[in-house]
Amino acid sequence: MKLLTGIDxxxxxxxxxxxxxxxxxxxxxxxxxxxxxxMILCEANGRHVSGSKLLFAxxxxxxxxxxxxxxxxxxEIFFPTxxxxxxxxxxxxxxxxxxxxxxxxxxxRILFKSGHEIEVSCTIxxxxxxxxxxxxxxxxxxNPYEMMNVTLIEE
Numbered sequence: 001m002k003l004l005t006g007i008d009x010x011x012x013x014x015x016x017x018x019x020x021x022x023x024x025x026x027x028x029x030x031x032x033x034x035x036x037x038x039m040i041l042c043e044a045n046g047r048h049v050s051g052s053k054l055l056f057a058x059x060x061x062x063x064x065x066x067x068x069x070x071x072x073x074x075x076e077i078f079f080p081t082x083x084x085x086x087x088x089x090x091x092x093x094x095x096x097x098x099x100x101x102x103x104x105x106x107x108x109r110i111l112f113k114s115g116h117e118i119e120v121s122c123t124i125x126x127x128x129x130x131x132x133x134x135x136x137x138x139x140x141x142x143n144p145y146e147m148m149n150v151t152l153i154e155e
Contacts, residue, residue: 007041008112010034010078011090025116034091038078041070059140060133067094067134072141079130081122088121094134100127 008022012034019037021028030037035049042049052069056062056077067079068091075095082089098111101124108124111117120127 006096007093008096008114008116009090009092009118010037014087022116022118025114038068042068045071056137059137062133067137069137072138075138077134077137079134081120081127090118090120094131097131100124
């Protein structure tokens with residue numbers, strides 16, 4: 001599989017256990033599950049999905065709909081719009097979002113920097129809440145050595 005960078009979103013086709021990827025304004029099918037795609041993206045950036053979710057949970061004090069940090073330099077965090085097993089769940093790349101707009105019947109449209117857009121079946125409030133959580137995760141990624149209480153031991 002060729003590794004794609006700059007994926008706008010992905011979601012699962014639960015009938016045949018494949019993923020659909022929104023990339024450069026096009027939709028691509030891949031014979032992997034969403035979990036497998038997230039794992040590949042994380043590992044390509046020296047991370048593990050479980051560690052990324054743990055960091056997300058710790059930084060946001062949350063336990064549901066945890067995002068997956070893929071690449072902090074590009075602000076690539078994929079967050080779910082629903083519980084990950086829900087067939088309506090879309091994993092949105094925070095770092096690729098240009099804007100979010102309300103749409104009818106508790107839906108919203110997400111416009112990406114690529115010009116691609118997607119309609120998701122959740123409220124704008126829900127998406128903005130997830131975006132706020134992603135910003136919290138990115139803000140928590142300071143220098144880890146600053147958080148340690150280090151004292152010099154004289155020789």
